Amino acid sequence: MYVYDEANNLAKAIQESKEYEEYKKAKEDIASNQELKAKIDDFEKIRYDLQAMAFQGKDDPEKMKKLQEMYKILNEDKQIKNYFDIEVRFNIMLADVNKIISESVKDLL
Numbered sequence: 168m169y170v171y172d173e174a175n176n177l178a179k180a181i182q183e184s185k186e187y188e189e190y191k192k193a194k195e196d197i198a199s200n201q202e203l204k205a206k207i208d209d210f211e212k213i214r215y216d217l218q219a220m221a222f223q224g225k226d227d228p229e230k231m232k233k234l235q236e237m238y239k240i241l242n243e244d245k246q247i248k249n250y251f252d253i254e255v256r257f258n259i260m261l262a263d264v265n266k267i268i269s270e271s272v273k274d275l276l
Contacts, residue, residue: 177264190257193250203247210237 213234241247
């Protein structure tokens with residue numbers, strides 16, 4: 168049961184982290200502004216579609232160009248840029264945690 172206890176401790180530590188708290192607040196701030204939320208939702212939908220296509224070995228240069236143009240425009244809004252920056256920091260933290268866990272069992276994989 169020790170591993171599960173530690174996993175629960177890790178989950179709690181993540182929820183108490185600066186990255187989590189900042190990301191949660193940024194998401195709440197965006198959610199309270201329907202215009203910004205709609206812009207980010209549109210961006211996320213295209214990004215998700217491109218990721219799904221990439222997993223299937225496909226690409227769509229036009230859609231990729233549109234995503235890049237949207238990102239550039241969205242980054243001109245200070246609140247959205249801040250949201251994206253915070254999102255990146257949170258995702259880096261999660262990726263680092265996953266890497267640490269994966270490294271601990273790499274000899275079995």
